Amino acid sequence: MPTHLTRKVAVPLAAVAMALTLAVGSSSATTRTSATSNARPSSIKVLRVALVAPSATNDLAFTESMYNALEALKVSQHLQISVSENEFVVADAANVIRQYASEGYNLILAHGSQYGSTVEALAPQFPKVSFAWGTAASTFGMKNIFAYEAASNEGGYVQGYMGAMLSKSHVVGVIGPIATGDAKLYVDGFVAGAKAEDKKITAHQVYTGSFSDDSLMATAAKTFVSDGADVLTGSSQSVVGAIGVAKADHLPWFGTQWTQAVLAPKNVVSSQLYNWKPTLIAMIKDIRAGKRGGATYVLKLGNGGEQIQFNPGYKLAKSIKAKGLALIKAIEHNKIKVPT
């Protein structure tokens, strides 16, 4: 770049700024279109809820489960919802959370464990706003922070147990993104379940090191299959390639976080679904009662936060399904303690 020219940039830059100001200023003040408000009885105050999520609201996984729960509750719980998706840059997410807080939203869902420290820093500045974050357990001892986490090891255990029953080769393969949060819990639960059914089973597990590298997940699945694995499972939004491997080799697949039967209607045995509705309803109830936080909610099989959805397209032996249902019952009633 020519150096002397750069000295002359000041004026043009100012011109741009002015042009921008004019363009913006001349437009009439616009209303923000974030509102998705509904017809509502006047007696109940509308709660303004914001969701800040690291992935897309159609990720077939973690974010989609939360987004759909919010949408489903919108009318019955009188919510006005605003969403910021794909906020995987932690610093940018922090700005967005801050912006929602300053606009007086009643509840801000910081839907990623990497947002926790941001919530911890912001909550004291906005005591009237409720923050919720997860998956995590800590409310940092603050009265306006909720925490929520998913005991995904429970469903993992049930599915691992069923997987071991299905396996003829006594080798199963489990794929995770990075070894943290509900993904790690699920992997550990699945392995524990498989070992509970069959002590000698080989339960291979791998973390690809990325939430978004489909190719690695698919390649890991292929390795498992080549080492004899005949049952596969995996967590995160990048499992589609791996499910493709299960499909190509006609192997059973167990899903988690969101219904994955759509991805392979003939291969998905069951999916562990996150149902955030009870947790959201509980939080909303707290907020309406004047309690802004301080509680940790855990999604479990026993409280309806997690469900095992069997895929009708997969012909699962009745005995295995019965065992799975029995395990769910047992876990619901605390008769089995799933290791974490």
Added chain:
Amino acid sequence: MAHFFTYAVLTSTVAAAIALSSSFLFAALGETMGQRSGVINLGVDGIMLLSAFATYFTALKTGDLLYAVLAGAGVGLVMGFVTAFISVTLKAEQGISGIGVYLFGLGLSDLLFLRLVGTPLPISQLSPIGIPLLDRIPAVGAMFFRQTILVYLAFLLVPVFTFVLNRTTYGLKIRAAGENPSAADTVGISVARIRWSTVLIGCTMAGLAGAALLLYDGIFMENLTQSEGFIAVALVYFGAWRPLGVMGGSVLYGLAIAVVLSWKSLGIIPLSASDLAATAPAVITVLTLLLVARRFRQPAVLGKPYERGD
């Protein structure tokens, strides 16, 4: 370790490496053409992303994988016109304009994905095709001859590109444009036209690379390529601007990924070292280059726009 040295795991690991390397190979072969004529295209990753999205969207809407691949290659070609216009006609700084194209592709592909695709359903994937007779050879058959059509295409293009570069008049002109453009100009070769053509070929190949990657994964997501396009540019240097060398680099890179993943999967690399082990492909590439880079010379005017009278 015993798990790794079994027939099934070894063949599967190599087969996965070959499949993984195909998208690198497409992109790197295309980039080789451009660089031999003197043009660096750093926008490959962005073009791959746009093409991957086009492939995905077309497959989703039409269900036809041939159309999908054509759409991917087509978007590559369109981006080729843009790239050639910027790099050759407008004689822009190629490295920097490439970063611009990359950012453009990165942003736009995700923008379109989020806005145009409701539920991101997976698309059907290419099924492997066994090459008659060859696929029966023990081990070798399972490793190399039960791949998808795009994998075969990528590897078939290696001898084609070698032939074109070394044995045709067109190849001679490409090399002339990259080594001594003013001499080429004086003997009546249009440097601009040659470079336009290599950039178009290169970007179409980047489009095919995006399509191949997408069809391997079966779905699109934000930043699907994970820097594959940049790695492909690196592999051109690695391969010393020769298609065969580029192929070697691509396969080595794919192999490093597949072997590390295999070892992680089989517990040979413990979980605690999982992240560190994942650095292996990049580290191996850089170290190999340390050993070989001094022996090879890059095209003399690589990255420099040509103007008459220079």
Added chain:
Amino acid sequence: MPGGDAEPPAGLAARRVGWETIILSWFALPASLLAALLLGAVMMLLLSVNPISGYHALFDGAFVGSYALGASAARAGPLLFVGVGICISFRASMFNIGGEGQLAMGGLASAATALALPGLPSFVLIPLVLLAGAAGGAGWGAIPGAFKAYFNVNEILSTIMLNLVAVQLMNYLLAGPLVDTTQNSTFGLIPETRLLPHSSWLPILIPGTQLNLGVLIAVLVAGASYVLLWHTGLGFRLRAVGMSREASNYAGIKVKRTMVLAMTLSGAMCGMGGAMLVFGSLAHRMVTDGSLTGFTGSDGFNGIVVALFGGLSPLWSIVSSFLFGGLLTGGDALQVATGVPPDLVTTLEGLVVVFVVSLEYMRRRARASSLAPASSASRDGG
């Protein structure tokens, strides 16, 4: 190669220039930005969003009110550090696209330092963590510099590869040696550091905003880098090597050493940016989501845009970093208001880069014709 600055040094600029030059030089950059914004408006229309309300939200979120201004400035700080680093390396014709990795290594080195020395007072600890960040980034930049100078390994390649290595190192360190083991979680640890000591936080300059000391330091560093590049022997050598390695060698400049130095300095700037990302954040922890972008916000690339739009001048990069810091901050407001993902801003950045480098040629040509036949300098340089 990029950064090849074919123009004669500033002093040689001709007084007598044609109207083409004036138009192109005064309006090329703003025109690039406006053209990109116009295309952005078209994209918004295609996504059925009213571009006026879209840009209104973006502008508000970026520049209206003290909080927005402070947020934009805070966002601009790391961008400016990277941008200055890019100016230095590009001026020496070293194409550093490893800013992402250098940011991460700077962040890690500075966080580790603060964790190791929690008891120190602010006036010692803050300079120390910034220096640690600079050292981390410098080390990560020196490697590709040395590889290029002594082994002829192309720096584009090695910086890309080192980015891939850095992300895994970051994930390893934040989940392992640097992880906060005091987390109250029944279900496994989040890969993040402990809350960093309060004395290491970059103090907020204007209460109620995010404007922190890091911004001021970035501006000072930019000023110092300008002096370094244009008023010191070292700066002269860096630029000379950037213009022609052969000629510099002939003139007795230690070319290889200068190349390594350029990348080291460039990495040091990026590393300080990484430290600012950590100590100027709201959270005051370093956390990973498994990706480089999650930490850097792609500032290793955004910084290239900043430097380019700033004409590869550290001083103009100050202005340009604020502009792009604003765009990035406003991008989030845009999503909140209209649902258009912030990816639009990334797309716009790409367009700006493409336009700027494309117009550059016309500018060169206009200048060449107005200077002809006095100068027939090579236009390739590098």
